[in-house]
Amino acid sequence: MEKSFQDNLSWLKATNPTLIELAEKPIPAHVVVSPSRKGASTLAVADIQLHSSYDPVSEAEKLAEKAVEPIPDGNAVVLLGLGIGYFAESLRKRLGSALAIVEADPDILPAATQHGNLASLGEALIVVEGKVDRAISALRKFAESAGGWSKVTFVAHAPSVKRFPNFYAELEALAKAQSSSMTSKIGILVVTPMYGGSLPIANYCASAFRRLGHRVETLDNSIYDEARRQIETVSRDRRHRGMLGDLLATLMSETITAKALDASVDLVWLLAQSPMSAQVATELRKNKIPTAFWFVEEWQYREYWKDCATRFDYFFTIQDSGFHKALARMGVAHAKKLDLAADPTVHRPLELTPAEITEYGSDVSHVGAGFRNRRQVFSGLTGYDFKLWGNDWDDPGLLRKHLQRDGARISSADMVKIFNASRINLNLHSSQFHDGVNPDGDYVNPRTFEIAAAKGFQLTDRRSDLSSLFNRDGEVAVFDTARDIAPMIEHYLSRPDERHRIAEAGYRRVLKDHTYDLRMSEALNYIFAFEQKPASARHPNHIDNLKREADGDPELLSLLEEMQAAGVVTLDQIIDRIRKRDGDLNKAELIFLLMFEFRRWMAEKDLA
Amino acid sequence: MPRHLIIQLARFGDLMQTAPLVSAAVGDEVHLLVDSSLESAAGMIDGVTWVHTFDRTAFSKELNQNDVTHAYQRVSALAQALQANNFDKVSNITHTAESAYLTGLAVKSLPRRTDISVCRGMTGGRKGTYSAGNWSRLFRALLCRRELGAFHLVDLHLKLAGLGSPNRGKSWLKATSPASKSDYPLLTIQLGANSPLRMWEPANFAATARIVAEALPGLQIALVGSKDELALATEFERVYGSTVQNFVGKTNLQELAEVIARSSLVLSGDTGTIHLAAALNVPTVGIYLGMARADDTAPYRTGSVIFESRRACYPCAENNRCGHVSCHSDIPPVVVAADVVQLLSGRKVTPQLSDSFQSRIVEFDEDGCLDLMGATVSTQPSRRQTLRKFWLKEFGQFPSDHESENFNHSTRDLAELTGAALSAARRFELALIGGNQIEKARELLKLNLKDIELAANQPDESGLLAHLFQLELEDLPEGPKLIAGKIKLSLENLYRRARLYPPRQSIGILPLRAATR
Structure with a gap:
């Protein structure tokens, strides 16, 4: 057993490295492994026998024989349930295509690693995940390389499925829903706020959607920030300023409809503080374009959600429990918690120059605004090589000599350099109402993910959500009270290896679980589990619909095939495509060129 | 009998000026492709076997609504219907990119640039649009140099379509209803x-009519026009002061043709109605104002009289309107009326010349x-x-059968081409009076392609010649690589400067797809 265990671990390390830690855990008591009558191990969990107690190997062979029959040629397979791995092994032998295995119960993997023969599974992907949307996310790349969800066949390991019937049924249903709606990428309009902390997050969301292959339009409202400032100075009359501000908000809001309709998007994604009026929401709803709002604010302190939450079809939050109850009372049907994250293309380890290390480096640093609890706690750290970066530190008192750049706003690029250069990045979640650590703090701020993504070492305060996102002291060092900070700084300053180990683990964790790509994928999976079909899929100019109409016109079909990823296409996009093609023009192309020229002629004659 | 499709997608007046082409296409089975709003009007032309229509109103609606599917299907269905006729000849006399593509789509196999055996005029082929034939090229070169034109539009179209002269002295339209002309003249x-x-x-028309009516007792006056012109008719009647037959806004094109057929003379500006009259062989007197250029679009009928202003700015340049209508007062109603009276009395008129008209x-x-x-009478042409x-x-020295050979330059090099252009320039020089511009043209053509481009911008005949040379280069098929490279570079420069399309990495020797205009 020891040899196969080591082999299995080596295999996992090579193919599914994130599972190593779990695989090495001891088998819990309720997972019972015993020898079968034929000798091979068999497995039972909570009175459910997962394999034959007589001959589990032959059983798996017979089941696999039967299971592969209906699988279409070339389809990839997702096996629902791992068990000790006999069924997976038998399937692997019979399949020429890719295999992934989803197991809902993390307790199964140690048993399979110790008693199975995972090493025989070749390049199979193993996903151990109890949440459906996360499992779908983990399988996304697998499905993509298979050619989309429609090219994936689900095979059930019946006893495993029997244990978690809802989970597996939902997983399969969601994947199937995606095969009809998400295989062709959708159009998303990302609406940014004018300013503030959610502005960069909006841009991270847009980038993530793009990386996921979607067609993204951004409505950048930051261009109106100057106008907003001007309005603040245009009159001393508060009512006039208010009216002008409302007009500006109306302009931005109406632009959403114009842009969403013009670009034929399937979803409007807004960040906290992004403007959208009730009329615009109604208009978008009429056009069957769903809207989603990510409220990346503390609901108890920023209460504007009360005025707007019902306008949106989907309301994402960074806090749960009480907030969701309040939203439900208001009639918000689809609220979901979506944790913040990092963008590894921005927040990343850097090779800094010696000059940069001098400029941005210190033993201890903090990047953030001067909230009450931070002022109070940081005043006790003046004895350290402590650099304080960020704005809103008016009247810094004892902290004056630590405050960098006179309290100027720090750009994202500089922030990443600071995370890289600091020995200890001190992350104290803000509070205007508490001294020290907020005892009720729940959500985790963006900085937590961003520091980890930059492979920076961080000392962060305790948050109730933190333990589900990072392993305390394994992936991030945590203090419970302000009194713990100084001893922990001393501790970690003198232990660079420990700092690096934790930073490395935190970095790996972020890449695995906390990127904006994953969050946006999670959000889309949630949204399109409720939406029948993206609006664009119903659009007559959606490439699939055009292809359907083009039946029997091979020249047209071949042109449209090349534009499959475009979703909804415009005449201009088709003309662009035609210009990029080589060789002689064909009749289909000539017809589009005619359409284009006629439209131009109409525009010249002002007939459009 | 060869099947000949003539593509005329312009307005009613242009369609009426297509009637002489149909008359000249003796021995051809003539099909017309027109805008669907002109289907019945096209059906009036004698000798037309079939009228094909393109519903451009519906098409523009589809494009405005970004309804790619239906717009595509509309053109595709039309192309299939046209191709089913196996046309032996397709003459496009519309001169737009849209009609060029339809020309290419009307034949089963997309044409090559060098092949003008079937398609004539602007054509959409395998490499984009091009001018098929010398006359089409000349037309294009003259588009922005109309003052250098030498041919009436109908004559140019006749040449483009490879047709001889129409049968003159008779109506080119089918007989209208039998209602015969009355005993009294109808103006x-x-x-x-x-x-x-x-x-x-x-008021000018009314003043003219009053003088004519006074000179010819019993004269009947009829007014024609569209619904949009009702206010003009009201104003006419107010100034004229007597009863007229007012058909304004009351006739369709068929009924309008019946009114014109009954008329003794039609007095009009450069309109569809005056070309309808010419097609019906009804005498006309035209008042040509603004951008109307009688040399290009006078009624195509012997004896038609044209009045024009002699103001320096007449005719208005297409893109440089003067913003005033001073030329309208240059033509006195009394002189127009005198000619109308003469013609209605069956007498001849003589051309007139004054300071103003x-x-x-x-x-x-x-x-x-x-x-x-x-x-002005001169012994000199x-x-x-x-x-x-x-x-x-x-162009006439190359009969149409040999024209394609003439334009297949695959074995020529640039020197030969330049030589050909230079010898054309010398002939041009001999043909021109004075000929001082030709020295310039020759010098310019000797230089490289960039200079030819510059030369093409000259506002005189040398520019026209250089422009034609340039068009010839554009339509050059594959040739020696070096020459091709030079031409490509030159044309890319041309297009880049014209900001039409961005330069492309993978174009062939010509702008090809990028050259789609």
Whole structure:
């Protein structure tokens, strides 16, 4: 057993490295492994026998024989349930295509690693995940390389499925829903706020959607920030300023409809503080374009959600429990918690120059605004090589000599350099109402993910959500009270290896679980589990619909095939495509060129 | 019997000017492709076997609504219907990119640039749009140099389509209803035109009509026009003061043709109605104002009288409108009325010339081309006549059967081409009076392609020649690599400068796809 265990671990390390830690855990008591009558191990969990107690190997062979029959040629397979791995092994032998295995119960993997023969599974992907949307996310790349969800066949390991019937049924249903709606990428309009902390997050969301292959339009409202400032100075009359501000908000809001309709998007994604009026929401709803709002604010302190939450079809939050109850009372049907994250293309380890290390480096640093609890706690750290970066530190008192750049706003690029250069990045979640650590703090701020993504070492305060996102002291060092900070700084300053180990683990964790790509994928999976079909899929100019109409016109079909990823296409996009093609023009192309020229002629004659 | 499709997607007046082409297409089974709004009007032309229609109103609606599917299907269905006719010849006389693509789509196999055996005029082929044939190229070169033109539009179209002269002295339209002409002369007046710049004021028409009516007792006056011109008719009636037959806004094109057929004379600006009258062989007197250029679009009928302003700015440049209508008062109603009376009395009129206006009369020269006879008599041919002779000789020496061979330059190199252009320039020089521009043209053509491009921008004949040379290069098929490279570079520069399309990495020797205009 020891040899196969080591082999299995080596295999996992090579193919599914994130599972190593779990695989090495001891088998819990309720997972019972015993020898079968034929000798091979068999497995039972909570009175459910997962394999034959007589001959589990032959059983798996017979089941696999039967299971592969209906699988279409070339389809990839997702096996629902791992068990000790006999069924997976038998399937692997019979399949020429890719295999992934989803197991809902993390307790199964140690048993399979110790008693199975995972090493025989070749390049199979193993996903151990109890949440459906996360499992779908983990399988996304697998499905993509298979050619989309429609090219994936689900095979059930019946006893495993029997244990978690809802989970597996939902997983399969969601994947199937995606095969009809998400295989062709959708159009998303990302609406940014004018300013503030959610502005960069909006841009991270847009980038993530793009990386996921979607067609993204951004409505950048930051261009109106100057106008907003001007309005603040245009009159001393508060009512006039208010009216002008409302007009500006109306302009931005109406632009959403114009842009969403013009670009034929399937979803409007807004960040906290992004403007959208009730009329615009109604208009978008009429056009069957769903809207989603990510409220990346503390609901108890920023209460504007009360005025707007019902306008949106989907309301994402960074806090749960009480907030969701309040939203439900208001009639918000689809609220979901979506944790913040990092963008590894921005927040990343850097090779800094010696000059940069001098400029941005210190033993201890903090990047953030001067909230009450931070002022109070940081005043006790003046004895350290402590650099304080960020704005809103008016009247810094004892902290004056630590405050960098006179309290100027720090750009994202500089922030990443600071995370890289600091020995200890001190992350104290803000509070205007508490001294020290907020005892009720729940959500985790963006900085937590961003520091980890930059492979920076961080000392962060305790948050109730933190333990589900990072392993305390394994992936991030945590203090419970302000009194713990100084001893922990001393501790970690003198232990660079420990700092690096934790930073490395935190970095790996972020890449695995906390990127904006994953969050946006999670959000889309949630949204399109409720939406029948993206609006664009119903659009007559959606490439699939055009292809359907083009039946029997091979020249047209071949042109449209090349534009499959475009979703909804415009005449201009088709003309662009035609210009990029080589060789002689064909009749289909000539017809589009005619359409284009006629439209131009109409525009010249002002007939459009 | 060869099947000949003529593509005419322009307005009613242009369609009426297509009637002489149909008349000249003796021995052809003539099909017309027109805008669907003109289907019945096209059906009036004698000798048309089939009228195909393109519903551009519906098409524009589909494009405005970004309804790619239905717009595509509309054109595709039309192309299939046209292809089913296996046309032996397709002549596009619309000169737009849209019609060019339809020309290419009308035949089963997309044409090559060098092949003009089937398609003539602007054509959409395997490499984009191009001018098929010398005459089409000349037309394009003249588009922005109309003052250098030598041919009436109908004559140019006849040449482009490879047709001889039409049968003159008879109506080119099918017989209208049998209602015979009355005992009294009927003067029909079209008041409106497609632009206020081209429109003589109703008071002028009314003053003319009053003088004519006084001179010819029993004269009947009819007004024709569209619903949009009702106010003009009201103004006419107010100034005229007597009863007229007011058909304004009351006739369709068929009924309008019936009114015109009954008329003894039609008085009008440069409108569809005056070309309808010419097609029906009804005498006309035209008041040509604004952008209307009688040399290009006078009624194509012997004896038609044209009045024009002699103001320096007449005719308005297409893109440089003067913003005033001073030329409208240059033509006195009394002189127009005098000619109308003469014609209605069956007498001849003579051209007139004053400081402010002139009148000219349509006649046809020995080559069958329309010429406007003015009051000045000279033993020397006019500049326009000289140029006409030149082009006829230049292009006429290659009968259509050999034209494709002439334009297949695959074995020529640039020197030969330049040589050909230079020898054309020398012939051009000999043909021109004075000829001082030709020295410049020769010098310019000797230089490289960039200079040819510069030369093409010259506002005189040397520019026209260089422009033609340039068009010839554009239509050059594959040739020696070096030459091709030079041409490509030159054309890319040209297009880049024209900001039409961005330069492309993978174009062939010509702008190919990028050259789609």
